[in-house]
Amino acid sequence: MTSLLTEPINGILDRLHTASLRDDELDIPSLPSDASAQHRADALASAYMPVSAHGGRLLYNLTRFARPRTIVEFGTSYGISTLYLAAAVRDNGRGRVVTTELSSTKVAAARANLAEAGVAELVDVLAGDALRTLGTIDEPIGLVLLDGWKDLYLPVLRLLEPRLTPGALVIGDDSSFASVQPYLDHVRDPANGYLSVSFPVEDGMEISCRLAG
Known part of the structure; x- marks a missing residue:
C-alpha cells in the first residue's frame, strides 16, 4: 500500500490541498x-501555491520509478509537493529530499507538516535564498523539482547541472507560465543535454531527462 493512501500522509495532504483553495x-x-x-x-507568505493533487501523484510515480538517492526541490512553500516526494522516498526504502524556501513562515509550516506526516527524517528543509542554499549540495542529484519563482528556474538549474547524474529527471512545474520560457528554451534544446516533454497537468509540467553528466 502506498503511503499516499494511508494515514497520516493521506489526511494531511487532503487538509493542505483544501486549505490551498483559499489562495x-x-x-x-x-x-x-x-x-x-x-x-x-514575504508578500506571499500566506499563499500555498501548491502542486495539484494530480501533479503530486505524478511526482510520486516518477520518484518511485527513478529511485533517486538525492532529490532537490526549489520552492517548498507549505510542503505539499515535498510530502509527495518524501512519501515516494519512504516507499522506495532509500533516498532523501533536499528542499529550500525563502519565507520563514513557510519554512516553519513545512517542517511542522513533514513532522506530523512522520517523514521529517527524510527531508532537509534549507531556509534562505536557493542560489545560496542549493550551492551547498555536493552529492549526485537524481531528480529536481523546480516550483519556486519562475524567473529563477534557469539560474537554479544551471547551479545544479554539474551535479546531475546521467538520466536525472528535471521537472519544471507551471510550464505554461510565460516567465518559464527561458527555462523551457534551455531544456528543449538538445544541445544543452536534455530530452524534454510537456505533460498536461494543471498549469503544465515539463519533464526533462539529463542525457549526460
Missing part, C-alpha cells in the same frame, strides 16, 4: 516588477 481569496498587494525574491516571499 484565490487572499488580498495580496501588487508588487513592482523589480521586487526582490525576499519581498515576493
